[in-house]
Amino acid sequence: MNLNPYVNIHTHHVGEGINVLDVGEGKAWIEDEKRRGIEEGQEVFYSVGVHPMKLGEIGEDALTCVNDMLCTGRVIAIGECGLDRRSPVCIEEQERVLERQVELGEKFRKPLIIHCVKAYSELIAIRKKMKSSIPWIIHGYNNNEQILRQLLEHGFYISAGTALLNDRSNAFHLLRHVPLNRLFLENDDKTVGIDVIYSVASGILGLTVEELKRVTRDNLKNVFAI
Ligand SMILES: [Zn+2]
Numbered sequence: 001m002n003l004n005p006y007v008n009i010h011t012h013h014v015g016e017g018i019n020v021l022d023v024g025e026g027k028a029w030i031e032d033e034k035r036r037g038i039e040e041g042q043e044v045f046y047s048v049g050v051h052p053m054k055l056g057e058i059g060e061d062a063l064t065c066v067n068d069m070l071c072t073g074r075v076i077a078i079g080e081c082g083l084d085r086r087s088p089v090c091i092e093e094q095e096r097v098l099e100r101q102v103e104l105g106e107k108f109r110k111p112l113i114i115h116c117v118k119a120y121s122e123l124i125a126i127r128k129k130m131k132s133s134i135p136w137i138i139h140g141y142n143n144n145e146q147i148l149r150q151l152l153e154h155g156f157y158i159s160a161g162t163a164l165l166n167d168r169s170n171a172f173h174l175l176r177h178v179p180l181n182r183l184f185l186e187n188d189d190k191t192v193g194i195d196v197i198y199s200v201a202s203g204i205l206g207l208t209v210e211e212l213k214r215v216t217r218d219n220l221k222n223v224f225a226i
Pocket of ligand 1: 010022189
């Protein structure tokens with residue numbers, strides 16, 4: 001029997017299944033890539049982007065680097081990029097850098113993987129203002145129902161991760177409110193295997209793991225054409 005692969009839409013380390021590996025703005029990526037062997041059962045794609053928490057330490061040329069990287073094979077997304085109230089850089093500057101990345105996404109037709117902390121109204125406003133037509137995927141969603149509803153109304157995709165392991169989390173309680181055709185799963189920078197995330201999510205959704213893998217595989221195909 002040919003099983004579907006796990007789809008891990010946002011990770012910082014490669015594991016089983018199809019991985020969208022976050023390589024930051026991409027500088028160190030090529031060297032790492034030469035060193036890393038791919039094991040059987042693993043497939044790797046990349047996302048490159050400027051993280052709002054790193055804005056203070058990296059210069060403007062990071063966006064040029066992202067631009068160059070987007071022409072590279074197997075780079076399928078921009079991210080993680082977004083807005084974070086905890087960043088030492090002011091929200092206006094973060095918005096400016098995010099808007100530049102949205103422009104790159106539109107230019108290269110690459111979806112965005114979004115990191116957002118306490119700035120959802122600003123985030124939604126930017127998507128509206130820029131009339132963005134590419135998919136935006138909120139990674140690690142763990143916020144309330146009202147924000148979830150707004151994000152869905154505005155066409156966002158939702159990715160849930162290790163918060164699902166906590167049955168008192170928003171993610172756990174709201175997972176069933178995410179339409180299956182907008183859902184992704186991830187393990188981010190955590191050591192928890194993607195198989196564990198799928199197992200917990202399938203229990204919450206009342207699907208088998210294989211059915212859930214089919215759902216995210218179809219979504220990957222629809223969003224990234226891979
Ligand atoms: Zn991450």
